[in-house]
Amino acid sequence: MTELRTAPARPVGPERHEGYRTGESGYRRISIALFAAGVATFALIYSTQALLPDFTRTFNVSAAQSTLSVSLTTIGLGVTLLIAGPVSEVIGRTRLIHFSLAASAVVAVACALAPSWEALLGLRLLEGITLAGLPAVATAYLREELHPSTHARAAGLYIGGTAIGGMAGRLVTGPIAEVADWRWALAAIAAVGLACAVVVRLLLPDSRNFVPAPARIGHLAAMARRAVGDRALLALYAIGACAVGAFVAVFNSLGFRLTSAPFDLGLGAAGLVFLVYPIGTVGSIVAGRLADRYGRRAVVPIGCLIAVAGVLITVADWLPLVVLGLAVMTAGFFTIHGVASGWVPTRAHAGGVASGQAASLYLFAYYLGSSVFGSLTGRAWTVGGWPGVVVLAAALYLVSGLLALWLRRTPSLDPNLR
Numbered sequence: 001m002t003e004l005r006t007a008p009a010r011p012v013g014p015e016r017h018e019g020y021r022t023g024e025s026g027y028r029r030i031s032i033a034l035f036a037a038g039v040a041t042f043a044l045i046y047s048t049q050a051l052l053p054d055f056t057r058t059f060n061v062s063a064a065q066s067t068l069s070v071s072l073t074t075i076g077l078g079v080t081l082l083i084a085g086p087v088s089e090v091i092g093r094t095r096l097i098h099f100s101l102a103a104s105a106v107v108a109v110a111c112a113l114a115p116s117w118e119a120l121l122g123l124r125l126l127e128g129i130t131l132a133g134l135p136a137v138a139t140a141y142l143r144e145e146l147h148p149s150t151h152a153r154a155a156g157l158y159i160g161g162t163a164i165g166g167m168a169g170r171l172v173t174g175p176i177a178e179v180a181d182w183r184w185a186l187a188a189i190a191a192v193g194l195a196c197a198v199v200v201r202l203l204l205p206d207s208r209n210f211v212p213a214p215a216r217i218g219h220l221a222a223m224a225r226r227a228v229g230d231r232a233l234l235a236l237y238a239i240g241a242c243a244v245g246a247f248v249a250v251f252n253s254l255g256f257r258l259t260s261a262p263f264d265l266g267l268g269a270a271g272l273v274f275l276v277y278p279i280g281t282v283g284s285i286v287a288g289r290l291a292d293r294y295g296r297r298a299v300v301p302i303g304c305l306i307a308v309a310g311v312l313i314t315v316a317d318w319l320p321l322v323v324l325g326l327a328v329m330t331a332g333f334f335t336i337h338g339v340a341s342g343w344v345p346t347r348a349h350a351g352g353v354a355s356g357q358a359a360s361l362y363l364f365a366y367y368l369g370s371s372v373f374g375s376l377t378g379r380a381w382t383v384g385g386w387p388g389v390v391v392l393a394a395a396l397y398l399v400s401g402l403l404a405l406w407l408r409r410t411p412s413l414d415p416n417l418r
Contacts, residue, residue, distance in 0.1 A: 019147035019209070026205055030145060031157050033204035037134050038161025040101055040196035043169040044108050044127060045073055046251075047189040050174040050271045051182050053255050058182065059117040064378030067252055069124050071371045076128025077135070078367030084136035085360020093141040093207050093356070100133025101197035108190035112183045128367075135363050140356040143345045144209040152296065155342025156288020160281035163334050167277030168192055170251075174271025226353045227361050232410045233347060236340050237365035239300070239400045243307070243336045244366050245373030246396035250311065250329065252377040253389045262317055276327040283331035284338030296343045297408045300336055304401030307332030311393045315386070329393075336400060337366075350412075369396075 020026035048055070048069040055066040088096050107127045114120035142154045172192070173185035228234065251274075257263070258270040283303075291299045310329025314322050341362060348358035373396065380388040 019145055019150075021147045022150050022153075027146065027150065027154075029203045029205055030142070031154060033200045034138055034142065034154075034158045035161035035164075036196040036199040036203075037097065037101060037138065038158050038163075039165035039168065040104070040193045040200075041131055041134050042162040042165030043172075043189055043196075044104055044131060044165075044193050045077065046070060046166050046169040047108070047111075047173055047186055048073075048124065049251060050170040050255060050267065050274070051177055051185060052252070053259050054177050054182050054267060055117075061117060062378070063256060063381060064375070067375055067378050068121055070248070070252065071375045072121055072125040073128040073131075074367040074370040074374065076125040077132050078128075078364045078371060080129045080132035081136050081360040081364045081367065084132040085357045086354075088133070088137040088140070088356045088360075089354050093137040093144070094204060096133040096137055097141070097204065098197075098201055100131060101193070101200055103130040104134075105190060105194040105197050106130075108186065108193050112186035112190060136360040137356055138359075139341055139345045140359045141207065142342070143349060143355055145205070145207060149292070151346060152291040152339065152342050153285065153288040156284040156286075156291075156338040159284040159288075159334060159338035159341060163277045163280035163284060163330070166280070167274045170274040171271050171277075174274075175268040178266055178268040226351075227348065227357045230347070230351055230353065232407060233344065233351075233353070233358055233361075235403045235407055235410075236344050236347070237362050239340050239403050240337060240362050240366040241369030242396040242400045242403075243304075243333055243340075243369075245369035246307065246311070246393035246400075247329070247333045248370045248374040249377045249380065249389055249393045249396070250314070250326070252374050253381045253386065254326075256381055257386050258322075263319060273323055273326060276323065276330050279327045280330040280334035284334040287335040287338050288342065291339045291342075296339050297404075299339050300343075300404040300407070301401055303332045303335030303339065304397055304404055305332070306335065307397045308394055308401070311390055311397065315390055332397075336404075341366075 020030060052063070052066040052069070055061060055069060056063060084096065084100075104127060107123060107130050111120060111123045111127065114123055138158055139155055142158065143151055146154050169189055172188050173182075176185040176188055254273065255267070255270055258265045258273065259267065263270075287299050287303065307329050310325045310327070310332055313325030313328060316322060316325070341359075344362040345355035345359050348355045373392070376392065377389060380392045384391065
């Protein structure tokens with residue numbers, strides 16, 4: 001009889017560790033390490049976003065061209081995720097995480113020393129490539145090493161780290177660029193990335209439940225086919241792409257809006273609005289707890305509604321209302337992303353799909369959405385001003401909401417999960 005070859009089973013019986021639980025030392029070490037990793041990832045990705053108006057003046061480029069310093073990074077990241085996910089199934093999660101963070105810190109230093117606009121763009125593309133190892137495996141690592149009862153909240157904490165990183169990447173660079181220049185601003189973010197890499201190296205436990213997949217092209221191709229064969233996974237990929245596209249669209253244009261009439265803020269003052277990011281951290285953590293209690297299907301649509309409401313509030317020309325709208329939108333976005341990103345590896349595992357492969361495809365779609373819609377932002381701003389950006393962002397959040405409502409009618413593959 002011909003043996004049916006499937007994905008390798010995880011160890012069972014005494015060899016299988018059920019995973020770290022809340023309160024255990026291993027859980028705390030993983031939580032802190034991946035929180036720091038999330039900080040480093042988003043700080044490095046979006047370190048140039050607050051500097052876009054400065055780039056237009058320094059390098060004599062247009063607003064649309066300046067967004068390439070963000071979009072090329074996310075493009076490099078997204079494409080490399082297609083490779084990093086399958087590679088992690090062979091070489092392991094922790095090895096790839098450590099290499100990714102160390103290499104990214106080195107490239108970040110090089111960005112601060114870039115001699116020209118073209119060189120900076122090339123290094124920003126390389127930054128995305130080196131960063132891909134961490135997001136490709138983070139949620140898969142959490143699913144493998146933590147007890148199932150903690151999965152959603154742990155994923156929410158990791159996404160909360162990305163929120164703090166996103167804030168640091170913008171809040172640190174703006175004021176430093178205003179008193180020094182963009183090179184010192186990028187050097188400061190490189191130091192943040194290096195510090196986080198050291199924290200992860202010291203704290204992150206080695207994998208206990210990872211089982212390497214066969215290093216065969218045919219096997220990896222079969223994993224990829226399974227990862228795109230589930231309509232619910234495809235919907236989750238699309239939710240991530242649309243939600244982050246809306247989020248990046250708003251924040252890519254924010255500097256241009258706040259440094260022009262009627263606000264006329266400097267780069268440092270405009271950068272202070274990124275202080276809303278901790279609200280995303282709180283939102284993702286709370287959403288994770290709610291998802292563990294009430295189910296992911298109930299939480300994601302609510303996050304979409306919150307995000308749309310926040311975008312609409314920003315139409316006002318009164319700065320306090322703009323900040324309030326950004327805060328509400330940030331809470332909604334991180335609710336969506338925090339829950340959806342943790343849902344993907346769980347759904348994949350229940351359906352016999354390699355969780356690392358599915359997580360990397362989710363993030364490929366996520367960063368593709370960031371790149372495509374982030375690049376469209378410059379045109380939306382040029383054609384329609386801030387109302388044009390609001391229309392683009394609200395439409396993308398509404399698409400995410402419709403997909404989330406469709407997912408409520410999709411049966412779960414695990415009767416213990418909602």
